[in-house]
Amino acid sequence: MENKQTKSKQRVVNHGEVFTAECEVNAMLNLIKHETERIDSRFLEPACGNGNFLVEILRRKLAVVNSRYGKNADDYERYAVVAVSSIYGIDILQDNVEECQSRLFTIFDSEYSTRCRKIANNDTRDAVRFILGRNILCGNALTMKCNEDTSDEAPIVFSEWTSPDGYKIKRHEYIFAELLNDQTSSLFNSNDIHINDKGESVFIPHSTGEYPPVHYRRVHLNE
DSSP, X not given: OTTOOOSOHHHHHHHOOOOOOHHHHHHHHHTTHHHHTXXXXXXXXXXXXXXXXXXXXXXXXXXXXXXHHTTOHHHHHHHHHHHHHTEEEEESOHHHHHHHHHHHHHHHHHHHHXXXXXXXXXXXXXXXXXXXXXXXXXXXXXXXXXXXXXSSOOBXXXXXXXXXXXXXXXXXEEEHHHHTTOTTSTTOOGGGEEEOTTSOEEEOOOOSEEEEEEEGGGGGGOO
């Protein structure tokens, strides 16, 4: 599937679905190579398909995690979770979303199981599955709404994962439209405009949900 650019002629007709080839993915990511090698650098693919770009980004991030922390399984584990939590995607087709989540998890689990044999555990695996479920979403990046079987589509909401002490994860939720600072949106509020120390106007989105910090192995239990 990684080298196949279409699933069917009908999907091309219905959705214009053509996946980016591996050589093109790597050529484009090489233009921002320094960012792909930052473990916590966030990436959003607004039409992620089954994950060709996101898969390669995760591979690169995990390679950096291994080069820096491969000799310490505990450090490898927590920084690998950070790498996963920095990757986001949206696709209009549910089967692509599920396939993308599965591919990303498989890459993480393969590396994790190899590098952390003695401490590898299902709590961490479940936490990563949960994070991917919050980060790779089915929706329309143009309308910024989820794809739901209702006439009243809900807005796309992403989770931000931060680590206050390296072991605990704190989760904030943000509405995608507000993250883009869409001033035409009813979500936009002039009270959200602040002035930085250079006297420049900056937009600070408001979190729509906040969860207390928990150990990264238990993030999926913090609902």
